[in-house]
Amino acid sequence: MWKRVLHTTGVLAFCLTAGCSQQGQNQQAKSPPPTTPPTVTNQPLATPVFSGERAFSYLLKQTSFGPRNPNSKGHAACRAYLSETLRGFADQVRLQEFTAEGYEGVTLRLTNIIASFRPEAKIRVLLCAHWDTRPMADRDENKERRNEPILGANDAASGVAVLLEMASLFHSTPPPVGVDIVLFDGEDYGKELDHARYLLGSRYFARTKPPEYVPRFGILLDMVGDTYLELPQEMHSVKFAPDIVSLVWSTARDLGITQFVHERGEEILDDHVPLNEAGIKTIDIIDFNYPDLTHRYWHTHQDIPEHCSGESLAAVGTVVTHVVYRQRTDHD
Numbered sequence: 001m002w003k004r005v006l007h008t009t010g011v012l013a014f015c016l017t018a019g020c021s022q023q024g025q026n027q028q029a030k031s032p033p034p035t036t037p038p039t040v041t042n043q044p045l046a047t048p049v050f051s052g053e054r055a056f057s058y059l060l061k062q063t064s065f066g067p068r069n070p071n072s073k074g075h076a077a078c079r080a081y082l083s084e085t086l087r088g089f090a091d092q093v094r095l096q097e098f099t100a101e102g103y104e105g106v107t108l109r110l111t112n113i114i115a116s117f118r119p120e121a122k123i124r125v126l127l128c129a130h131w132d133t134r135p136m137a138d139r140d141e142n143k144e145r146r147n148e149p150i151l152g153a154n155d156a157a158s159g160v161a162v163l164l165e166m167a168s169l170f171h172s173t174p175p176p177v178g179v180d181i182v183l184f185d186g187e188d189y190g191k192e193l194d195h196a197r198y199l200l201g202s203r204y205f206a207r208t209k210p211p212e213y214v215p216r217f218g219i220l221l222d223m224v225g226d227t228y229l230e231l232p233q234e235m236h237s238v239k240f241a242p243d244i245v246s247l248v249w250s251t252a253r254d255l256g257i258t259q260f261v262h263e264r265g266e267e268i269l270d271d272h273v274p275l276n277e278a279g280i281k282t283i284d285i286i287d288f289n290y291p292d293l294t295h296r297y298w299h300t301h302q303d304i305p306e307h308c309s310g311e312s313l314a315a316v317g318t319v320v321t322h323v324v325y326r327q328r329t330d331h332d
Contacts, residue, residue: 045176047325048169052314056305058085058161059153059225059313062131063305067149068156069135070108070186082113082131082183085164089171090115090181096208100186100200110185112201117170121178125324126218126280127166129159130187130201130271138192139299153305154290155188155298158225162317169321176329180215184271195269202271206278216327217244218282220272223298224316225308228291231316232265237283240276244283251326252319259315285316 061081066074087093096112113131133152140146163181170179186200224231237245252260265288272282290298290307297303 045325046173047322048173050169050314050317050321051165052310052312052317054168055161055165055313055317056308056310058164059157059308060305062157062160063151063153067135067151068131068133069149070102070110070132070189071106072135072149075132078131079111079113082160082164086113086115086167086181089164089167090117092116092119096205098204100189100197100204102189102197103191108186108189108200110200110204112185112205113183115167115181116178117167117180118174118178123327123329124178124180124213124215125175125327126180126182126215126275126282127163127221127320127324128182128184128202128218128271128275128282129156129163129221130185131156131160131183132185132188132201133157134188134299136191137299137301139296140301142301145301148301150299150301150303152188152303153308154223154225154303158223158308158313159221162221162224162313162320165313165317166321166324173325175324175327177216177324177327179324187271198269199271199274202274206274206280209278209280214279216281217241218272218275218280219244219248219320219323220270220275220282220284220286221316221320222270222284222286223288223290224285225312226287226290227307227309227312229259229287229309229312229315230289231260231285231287232263234265234270234284234286235267236270236273236276238264240272241281241283244281248283248285248319248323251322252315255319255322257315257319259312260319285320 065077068074068078094114098110100108102108133156135149136147137150138146184201190197233245249260270284272284275282
């Protein structure tokens with residue numbers, strides 16, 4: 001994904017009616033006024049244990065299909081895998097199919113994959129990640145390979161892997177609130193600076209969502225598998241949803257998970273921006289410095305499983321899982 005980075009100083013069942021086909025059912029942009037984190041139950045529901053090992057296996061499975069850039073064989077195979085896997089866990093799975101104009105007149109065939117848990121619950125939480133990978137390695141040191149698609153172990157597979165493991169937990173231990181997992185397509189298609197061809201899936205989702213669909217908050221996971229994981233507070237998130245940032249990072253502190261650092265990070269153009277503009281208060285959990293400030297695997301052929309870690313996936317998954325299971329249910 002190309003990120004626009006600016007260094008800073010300092011309710012019922014969820015149903016999409018546009019471009020959305022149901023499959024395998026198992027039965028604006030301003031900072032919001034709240035500054036206090038959402039309350040949680042005094043005696044929260046027991047939180048299931050998140051497995052970093054299982055999450056890493058989901059990462060490996062995705063990369064086994066090769067690059068998953070739109071219109072590729074890997075893209076089609078991974079879509080089938082993700083859909084089938086989520087149908088085994090969720091109460092409802094929908095495929096939101098749409099097209100977008102690519103370069104040189106190419107029509108991109110794209111799909112947002114939407115899995116809902118407890119669809120009857122009025123109080124809902126949105127968890128999301130993008131599942132497509134970049135069609136060009138435009139940051140690779142080898143200029144001869146810059147036109148080749150990347151494998152995308154961290155930049156795509158990591159966030160999805162965390163959400164698949166969470167889906168398995170929701171299946172075995174239903175969460176106290178409704179949860180919608182949305183895997184966005186077409187996030188990472190555009191060439192650098194061509195902002196109109198990024199975030200295709202989240203923009204389509206935000207544009208076509210029912211007006212009444214306003215979850216309590218959203219959490220976006222992107223690039224969360226880095227072996228040397230360090231997660232500062234992304235600045236769009238601080239602007240749009242400071243209370244959710246506070247909730248997530250304080251939960252990490254309470255759990256002793258040190259990968260969440262209490263520092264302000266960078267401002268990153270990512271899938272949470274269209275969601276916030278559509279009225280869904282959403283934060284981005286992301287480690288953009290992959291693996292660090294001086295060595296960059298982002299948008300290169302070095303974005304491979306060997307540079308990712310199940311421990312990192314467990315850190316993120318554990319925190320987000322606790323956030324979900326601690327939600328207050330008084331108004332269900």
